[in-house]
Amino acid sequence: MLKQLDKYQLTLFICIAVITIATRFIWLGELPGGLNQDEASMGYDAYALLEYGIDRNGIHNPVHMIAWGSGQNALLAYISMPFIKIFGLSVFSIRIAPALLGCFAVFIIFLLGRRIESTNFGLIVAGITAISPWHIMISRWALESNILPVFMLTSVYLLIKASDNKRFLPLSFFFFGVSLYAYAPSYLVIPLFLIMAGFYCMVFKVFTIKNIVISVFILIIVALPIFIFVLINTLKLPAFESDILSIPRYTGTPRYTHMSSIYGGAFFQETAKHLAHSIKILFIDFNDFELQNSAPKVGYLPKFSLPLIIGGFFICIWKATKNKSFNPVAIILIWFFCSFIVSGTSSPAIHRMNTVIFPIIIFFAYGLYTLFNNSKALALAFCLILSVTSYNFYKIYTTEYAVQVSSFFFQGYGEAVRDAQQYLLDGESLYASDALNQPYIATLFHLKYDPNEYIKTVEFKNPGGAFQSVSKYGNIIFGVRSHAAKSAKVVVIRKGDDARYYNLNNYITREYYDYLTLYSKEVFQEDAENNIIRKKIPISLSMPTLESGTYFFNAQWEIDTGITIEAVELYGTQRKIIKFGSDRINNRISIEKSQLYLGSNKLIITARSSDGRKKTAEFVITNYDSRHKNAFDFIKTIQQDIGNSQRNKAFTQDNLLTQGIMFTSGLGTHASSKHIISLPINADRLHISYGISDFSGGCGQGLEIEISSDDKLLTKRKVYHNRLYSSIINIDNLNELTLTSKSGSNRHCDHLNWLSADLVMK
Structure with a gap:
């Protein structure tokens, strides 16, 4: 030829x-x-x-x-x-x-x-x-x-x-x-x-x-x-x-x-x-003015x-x-x-x-x-x-x-997530910005993630949609404006959009073009060469388990750490310091149930290290007897628009976390839902808490809850993100209670947790 x-x-x-090859291949991986x-x-x-x-x-x-x-x-x-x-x-x-x-x-x-x-x-x-x-x-x-x-x-x-x-x-x-x-x-x-x-x-x-x-x-x-x-x-x-x-x-x-x-x-x-x-x-x-198709x-x-x-x-x-x-x-x-x-x-x-x-x-x-x-x-x-x-x-x-064009190609996002992952331990979550189009796919790409694991763990915000949005998969949760994200150890945010929700002074930051990776100063520090390393924290705790009348927390703490545990009546005013057992060999802290107040107790666990570091965690655990019962044990009918409600877990299968407080007892719901409780004959009062799950993502519109009986409205309330609510309701002579949640227009804000529902008997 x-x-x-x-x-x-x-x-x-x-x-x-030569012109063709040069203009197509020079800086191919970097431009755009x-x-x-x-x-x-x-x-x-x-x-x-x-x-x-x-x-x-x-x-x-x-x-x-x-x-x-x-x-x-x-x-x-x-x-x-x-x-x-x-x-x-x-x-x-x-x-x-x-x-x-x-x-x-x-x-x-x-x-x-x-x-x-x-x-x-x-x-x-x-x-x-x-x-x-x-x-x-x-x-x-x-x-x-x-x-x-x-x-x-x-x-x-x-x-x-x-x-x-x-x-x-x-x-x-x-x-x-x-x-x-x-x-x-x-x-x-x-x-x-x-x-x-x-x-x-x-x-x-x-x-x-x-x-x-x-x-x-x-x-x-x-x-x-x-x-x-x-x-x-x-x-x-x-x-x-x-x-x-x-x-x-x-x-x-x-x-x-x-x-x-x-x-x-x-x-x-x-x-x-x-x-x-x-x-x-x-x-x-000669131009459609779409950024991906034409230069200025x-x-x-x-x-x-x-x-x-x-x-x-x-x-x-x-x-x-x-x-x-x-x-x-x-x-x-x-x-x-x-x-x-x-x-x-x-x-x-x-x-x-x-x-x-x-x-x-x-x-x-x-x-x-x-x-x-x-x-x-x-x-x-x-x-x-x-x-x-x-x-x-x-x-x-x-x-x-x-x-x-860097914003259109989300420059830096995938690298920020990939680099952040290396600092997380098993069981820890990475919160990543969703202020971009389909952020999950960039993370799959840069992490070279196993599609089998992705399929097992993926959760969608809009299952079956034309453009399904992923709320989480594996240990990555998308959305950084929730309380849980702002309490997380590592977060990837977008400059401007997300950054105004954070006090950057509380974090070690790494910049990746339009994105920042934030490392909590409570957990991380920089060494002499500015490498990010983990601090030793005073204490780490898991959700408690109840075994033969004793609550056990898996825990790790330093030898010189002082620990105090205070019990507060969740639906009352009494509070006291309680004794606990510590097993350093098996890394467990134990609390005898008999020390707790009847009904729901908020435990405030505070650890202070000898060098002045402090860590506080709050848990709500229950202590039921013949006069105090768990209302969720009497549920007879469940209706929910999307998926199934979860017992003692958030809908996302995470812990029941609302406003940073972990609850051992509750229902995690999604979208609009209705739960009917068949009340015992001698029930007198219901003490119940509720709030949007910290794993529901950032949102502002909130949702609406109602508690009713035989078409009689007992409580109606607008529930907003990052707040914990409670109600005390007289249920004397009532046969049933209906707990209803109505999701609003923002589907990022429709995971309601019903929490610690105590029935007080006559």
Whole structure:
């Protein structure tokens, strides 16, 4: 192929190749910095499939990823697997495939340009692609939709090539089939293109019936799994699984339905509006002003290219219609028309209508090519301006854009979580900011987390949603504005959004671009070399267990630590210092139940070390007899909107923790719930506490509780986060009590704990 180029063409070809490789690969892992949630999702699922045989939803070799719940295209994940295998899971390894495909696209468009016009035209269109801001940017990060254009380009080139050599037609249709796995708009673009291009080729008898039948058969075989996938998820049919591949059913609404006006009620109005917007983006603004698609003041192509694009468009029409014979330029026009029409079926953005850009670049090249043929001086002046513009783009891209886009790529978040994890002991939780989109996926990626463990431990805020949000998995809890987070040993917060909730003077901080890792000074200190190390704390305590009339706490404390334990009536005023047993061999503290007040007791355990360090912990434990009983033992009916309430645990399976106080007795609920208690005949009063779980995340709206009997309202109250409430209710002559919680609009704030419900008998 290169032998066919003269020395000037060869020099230009090498220059284009060098520019292409340099602009796609230099600083590939660092620019853009950080990791976008789509990249992390694709990369982690590829890693999980490679190392464990399942993605994060437990699916083996899916033809399409479930991802968040509404789907993510799978093709880039499979292409990325060899690079992840060789280089390990990293930002660099998942961006290699898009960069290579970007280089391949420049080569293919050169071949396409040479076939439809000439070698010089091929060099012009390849050169424009090589310095196109759009193409440089899509080649440098791993958004799976960005690979559709190169597969569409390859398919179209092979189709045109097949007009000379029919053996290329099956290969073209194979690539058209593969393109369907790259991005959902291909479900419309490719069938529409093949119908129109097929009709055009049939008119001029370009292919034989045998060529077409064989090629269509190959297309059907390749496309069948994705067709079944669309059928399953549109009609809500059962998923299909086999040892070779799986066709999943989404947990949420398919994204291709709620992104497309085809599934809406006003198709023609919405499509017309979207097409008008597409014209504005493509030919007026040259920009959709979405950060991931364009640098500041830079469009996908320079605005001054518009006259040449328009001129090239009409040149293509003239070329396609001047003779009554097949002309490959007509295929480019059909490609443009189909892509543009499909852009009207969803809210326009450069990445959603990315198949239309290569035809526009070809129109631009035709305009510039014609300018060269008519005025070399003017054309060279235009190329000089284009070169200066391209240099200016790359300068902006590597400087101010790199800073601006760091928030979109959550730069530093994954590294902050990964580094924080190394300081935690078994059983300790890491609280991580949720002030970003789907934060959990960045942590899975950077921690290279076992998907089997993730599946076992994950808890969603909105199970079954189109974009399921994870509240916790493993030892990571998302949300840093709760009391529990502010009491945690290690927290990863976002500057600004989260930082105002924290007194940073209480923490050792480490900065990771837009994020801070906070290490509590109660637990950590810095050594002489500023390394973070753990302090020895005066005492550590676990939730108590009751064994044969004695409460036992697993505990560890230093020899020179003084410990005092005070018991306070939870529903009264009495308080006293109580005696306790200490077993340093088995690391246990014991308290005889007989020392406690009847009913619920709040124990305040204080430890003071000889060097002045102090640690206080509060527990509520119970001491029941014939006159004081646990109301939760008499529950007869349970109703709850989401999941099942938990006895003596928060809904999240954590300890019953409200306002930093741990309770041994209670009910952990989620969302709206109703619990009916059948009261003993001689019940006189109910003493009960309640509050939002400290594991419910940050929230402000609160929720509402009611305590009623036989439709008679006894207590009604709005309950807010980080507060503990209690009520004393006269229940004489009542048969039943109903405990009701009503969740508000904020689903981050709907985990209510009913706590220490004491029935006092007559």
